[in-house]
Amino acid sequence: MIAYLVRRILMLVPVFLAVSVVIFSILHFIPGDPIDNLLKIGSSPEARAEMEVRYGLDRPLPVQYGIWLSNVLRGDLGTAIVARRPVADLIAQALPHSLALGGLALLFSTVAGVGLGVIAALNRDRWPDRAIMGGVLLGSTMPSFWLGLILMLVFSVWLGWLPVSGARSWTALVLPVLTIGLGGTALVARITRVSMIEASGRDFVTLLHAKGLSPLRIQLGHVLRHALIPVVTILALRIGWILGGAVTVEVVFARPGLGTLLIKSLSQHDYPVVQACLLMLAMAVMLGTLLGDILQAVMDPRVRAALA
Amino acid sequence: MMAWPAPLRALGHPMGGLAGGWLLLVAAAAVLAPFLTPYAYDVQDLPQAYQPASAAHWLGTDEFGRDLLTRLIYGARTSLSVSAAAIAVSVLCGMVLGAAAAWFGGWPDRAVTVAVDLTWSFPEILIALILVAIIGPGTTGVMVAIAVAYLAQFTRLTRAQIMTLKGETFVEAARCLGAGTGHILFRHLLPNALAPVLVSAMLATGDAIILEATLGFFGLGAQPPVPSWGGMMSAGSALVFKAPWVIIFPGLAVAITVVAINLYGDALIAELDIRQKLRRTA
């Protein structure tokens, strides 16, 4: 098991390096550069060269990459070129908002999804099952920015219950969390339902029935526990997907966060900030995948047996 | 019964039939657009702007007085063709890469695996946004962006399929009979791996429609006056309280179409009995 863990973590190293190369280099293919935003229009080439030296943009790309990577590994994310402040400060301002949004959306998806999935599984092929599965499918196919705007229209404008945008109070979180969470709910509900139905057919369930336990107790006490394994795994694997949803939703609701920071910095060519944001998102996804794989290994007896 | 191909048999499922019907309807409307509507998608009639639904304009008009239903139908052309073309490219490249990785093993396999893990480390929308920033706005940029965003999925799926098929007896038999690599790959392995890849491609087309719409929301993709569902919603987002129908209907079109793709895909999976094959690599 330990050997598996070590091997799994070591596998991340080449991926991390590849990710860092891509993050670093891809921005340089976008037309325009950050110096343009700083220089006086009509500036001399000398002034430009001086500015490039100042921000280290005059060196060959591989050298710039080496410096950047070694700084990042030492925890130094550099200084924003256009925003003129430490990138770490910008990230520190944005990250809590994104974590709150992503975390709550994840929680919402899990609770609502498992709940609906259980109800659907218990009523397999009857109308509550069909209604729930139809509803969540519809929920997962609406573009998140559209859903966000429609929710805004209904709950903020027509009903006046919740604030439209921003992050000035906890109520401002409700609509963005719902917007992202509804997509995740569909996924969780589907997996919960399928896993419960599958688990119900397993030998140990027949045994429990034979022992005379009440069907509901069997379902909630034993079957659900088994069914949760794939749910947790898939959720961990889907962290990136939730973060991706957060980018659009943050823009729609004018919320501070990594998504808005990223979009803003991308359009200003503020490389250090974009690099840091992408790195944060990629790391979250990689850790999510790692977590998912480990959970699968720990909880799935077949995989565990294979590794032993 | 077996004489019917699976895509037709899928229509026999209650939900599959309904979903397939909707998809056929949308596709037919997109193809026959000029014959279905008396309006042009690009002719402005400014005094008629912001009209709610009426007998003349079944879904109302947009901010230029253009018929919304007309634009929705023409928008289906853009959105469906961009998404489908992007996924087709993605599937082709993914199959080549995946097959190569599985067949040759060694460093090509490791390189492909790292590349797959690499693209999976970024949310699809970010990959797409950055690629469009590089390539430029317009449908080509969006198509490439979508194709790259989903490449990893098909590569990984094909690789897994080939890996399992590689050890099977009929491949061994072909090899013993002296068949070359190309022959085995293209005549034996890929055709057998095709069904699950095509079904997942179909499901991915649904996701691609949403991604295309999201990029359209950021003002990327088909340029005005050519309508796309995403572009229409993007324009509608500024009118959300003044003329909510401008954003509501394209969103519903996306949602219903993607639901239909999913339901039809489910029916197809059941017919082809490939749930296990897809599950293993999900």
Add this chain to the structure above:
Amino acid sequence: MTFPFRKTLLSASVSLAALMVAQAAAAQEAVFVMATNEVGAPTYNPIKATMLNTATGLIFDRLVSQAADLSYRPWLAESWEEAPDGMSWTFRLKQGVTYHNGEPFNAAAVKAWIELFKAAQGENAYMAEAIASVEVVDDHTVRFVMSRPEPNLLYNLSSTFMGVVEPKSYVALGDNYGVTEVYGTGAFRLDSFTIGQETILLRNEDYVWGPAEAANHGPAKVARLTFREIPEDSTAFLELKTGGVDFLLSVPADLIGEVEKEPNLAILTLPGQELWYMPINVTKAPFDDIRLREAAAKAINQDEILAAVFGGAGAVADTFLISALPESHVAESARIAYDPARANALLDEAGWTMGPDGVRLKDGQPLKVSLWTQSDSIFRRLTEVVQAQLKAVGIEAEITTFDSSMIRDQYKTGEQQLAVRSYNWDNADIVDWFFGGDRLGYPNVSMFNDPKAEELRTAAMTGAKNSDERVANFTAYHEYVLTQFPMAPIYQPLQVMAYNADRLAMPPAIDAPAFGAAAFLDLEVKE
């Protein structure tokens, strides 16, 4: 076991206290939404910034202020005098003025500030270019020695870019000035700034040196101002409508009707400083032919755009300058207005004949051109109407939409043919900015570089000895540029703002070109 209980009690009392403070503050607090074209300003450093927002004008006072009639009034300078030959200006400064960090404001501070301004050699340095040196006459008198007469000096000094910074902290803070800390003498000081999101200003309790146009001569009446940056107009409007914010510093014309529908909301308008136009790249065929430029310019139906896109609010534009400026009074023949007959005749004359599908042809080639715009919804909407109007005379324009901040880099390639743009400025020197031959690509999107124009430009920028001469020179320069059709004027909006009338009481009159420092001093929050 008592610990958890005490903790709960403590947190309950803390949150109760916080609630009470919040309520007390609410009475003296107001939330503003920054104008959409000011969103994303990265710094509050007026010396180095190329883009400053409304809040900057509250942190920094200026030597003089501009009134609604475009005349100049005392602010940090009590009075001033220009030498008859225009070669020196003497300013007498107000006494007892201090910066937010406690440093005194005096002649030495002004000298140090101007020297910093000139030394920065930033985008704004031209504003102080004509000032050769600054002499400290006494503690409260400075003399600007000029290298040439600058009739525009008072305008420059009234601009936000020439907000008077505190020189010591400016030097000490370096690049952090304007980002983490910033010190001026203004009615408000910076409390916090999150780039692209929110700026919070707190009242300067010592402030008794407001501009002459304000009725209030003491500290501001509102204790705390929050400026939020919301890029999408419709979201900002929804915030106002639902009570999330109190004031929108910009409202697009198509939303005016929506604001007026709400009983508790009110509209506030000031004369506009913005102008929308369509630059035409004079170097790219077919627009290297002046006939095609004129045809494209005269195909634009300004009245239709005013009515259909902007709901009739504001005015059409027929020159490159807002009509409040005297330099906009060019000869009738130089004005550019909708004339489809002329446009069609010119296109015929140039050999472009109408094809069967409504697109003109020459040598079998269709008249297809590119039309660039930015992704903001109002730009896209206007551009689509422009596209339809060009089509009406047989020009097929293909729209390409770029992200608003990326479009500059695109213009630098010089590949554009037509575009839709807007600017916000109330001085004739904007003609120099957008058509100067040394700024090709951006900001000179039209790639206009004409020897005669350059000659007139030099005379306008540096050749005038007094304001009358400057007006005459700029009018001539502007007029010549118009006759070369490097752009088509489209529309002049009003400055439209909206506020929650239940929450805010507006000053009875706003004697300023914009809702700035004077208006914020007089603004009140209703109890």
